Amino acid sequence: MSVQKRKNRAVIIVNYEFHSRAESLSPRKGAKREADKLFKALSKLNYAVKLHYDQTAKEIEEIYQQESREEHGDYFVSILSSHGEEGAIYDCRGELVKLTRIFQMLSPQRCPVLAGKPKIFFIQACRGNDMDPGVWVETDSARPPADSFSHYLSIPDSTAVMFACSPGYSAFLNPLGSMFLQTLLEFLEGDERHLELARLMTRISWKVAFHCEAKGKYKGDKEMPCFVTNMVREVYPFSTQTTETGSL
Numbered sequence: 253m254s255v256q257k258r259k260n261r262a263v264i265i266v267n268y269e270f271h272s273r274a275e276s277l278s279p280r281k282g283a284k285r286e287a288d289k290l291f292k293a294l295s296k297l298n299y300a301v302k303l304h305y306d307q308t309a310k311e312i313e314e315i316y317q318q319e320s321r322e323e324h325g326d327y328f329v330s331i332l333s334s335h336g337e338e339g340a341i342y343d344c345r346g347e348l349v350k351l352t353r354i355f356q357m358l359s360p361q362r363c364p365v366l367a368g369k370p371k372i373f374f375i376q377a378c379r380g381n382d383m384d385p386g387v388w389v390e391t392d393s394a395r396p397p398a399d400s401f402s403h404y405l406s407i408p409d410s411t412a413v414m415f416a417c418s419p420g421y422s423a424f425l426n427p428l429g430s431m432f433l434q435t436l437l438e439f440l441e442g443d444e445r446h447l448e449l450a451r452l453m454t455r456i457s458w459k460v461a462f463h464c465e466a467k468g469k470y471k472g473d474k475e476m477p478c479f480v481t482n483m484v485r486e487v488y489p490f491s492t493q494t495t496e497t498g499s500l
Contacts, residue, residue, distance in 0.1 A: 260325035260489070262299040263315060264290055267306050267334040272346025277335050283376075286429040286437070290331060293440040297490050299329065306344040316354055320363035327489040328358070328371045333433065336377025338419055351375070352407075359408040370487045372449065373413045376433050380420035383473045412481035414453050416460075424475055431464040431475050432456070445490035452490070453479045 266287040270277035284305065291303045304315060319328070332354075334341040340348040360367035407413060416423035416432035424431050435456050439445060444455055457477045464475060 258323050258325040259298060259300040260327040260329070261319065261322060262294045262301045262329040262331070263319060264294075264301065264303045264331045265307055265312060265315065265333070266304070266331075267342065267344045269306055270335070270342065270344055270346055277342060277346055280333075280335070280425055281427040282425055282429045283333050286433050287331070287333060289429075289437055290433065290440075293437055294329065297440065297445065297492055308345055309343040309347045309349045312343060312349055312354070313357070316357040320357055320365070322365070324365055324369060326369060327487070328366055328369065329374075329489060330372070331374045331376070331433070331436075333376040333430075336375070336379065336423075338379045341375070341377045351413075355407045355411060355413070358411075368410055370449070370483060370489060371408065371411045372489060373411070374433070374436060375413065376416045376423060376425070376430050378422045379415060379417055380422065382421045407480070407482060410483055412449060412453070412479060412483055414456070414477060414479035416475065416477055418476045418478055421475070424473075431460050432477055435459045435464070440490055445492075446488065447491075448486045448488055449483065450481065450486075453477075453481075 264287050266280075266283050268280040268283040270279070287303060287305075291301050294301045302315070304311075307315065332341055332351075334343075336342060337348070339352070340350050343349055355373070356362065358366055358371050416430065428434075429437075438459075439447075439452065439456060444452060447455060457479070461474065461476050
């Protein structure tokens with residue numbers, strides 16, 4: 253009797269309408285449609301996907317607490333899409349949710365079933381209010397400032413986190429979607445999904461930085477995704493035949 257392999261799991265949380273008197277947070281047009289497409293793309297890659305809209309801070313914590321009790325396959329992926337600032341995203345009521353709190357819910361101490369398994373986060377949210385005009389520079393090193401990722405050095409083992417923009421900067425979204433997640437979606441549906449994770453993230457950064465720019469009021473402004481990882485081995489979380497081919 254063969255034992256059925258556990259499915260990889262994915263959680264998508266998108267906040268696109270906000271109800272808060274304390275914060276003036278505008279609706280995020282295009283975020284829901286984008287999330288629907290990502291749900292379909294990950295499902296075709298044989299992930300068991302949970303999609304949640306307009307969640308409170310308490311509900312977001314409960315979602316990850318539930319995930320910590322589930323049976324997982326080889327990978328866990330989560331996409332968070334909301335308004336945000338450095339180190340946090342906003343819930344649907346305008347309350348800040350610390351990203352480190354989310355990450356630690358899946359730490360080996362609190363989620364033994366995911367200990368040693370790759371946990372991958374994609375964060376579509378602003379990390380400040382600055383706009384990036386985009387510049388060409390020549391340098392001997394692409395290393396970011398020493399304190400750029402200081403807030404995320406406590407991420408759990410085997411975790412990678414990719415942000416839509418650099419610390420202090422805004423992330424763009426329009427009714428058609430965001431630069432960052434639209435690029436991720438394109439790659440998940442294309443041959444790039446077979447890339448090793450660090451190479452995939454680097455390719456996303458390249459595409460957004462060099463081939464995307466804002467329109468309208470902020471026409472010409474750019475966005476520079478960045479990521480931090482403490483993976484100790486190469487991983488291929490999306491390198492699988494889609495369910496449309498009928499094979500794994």
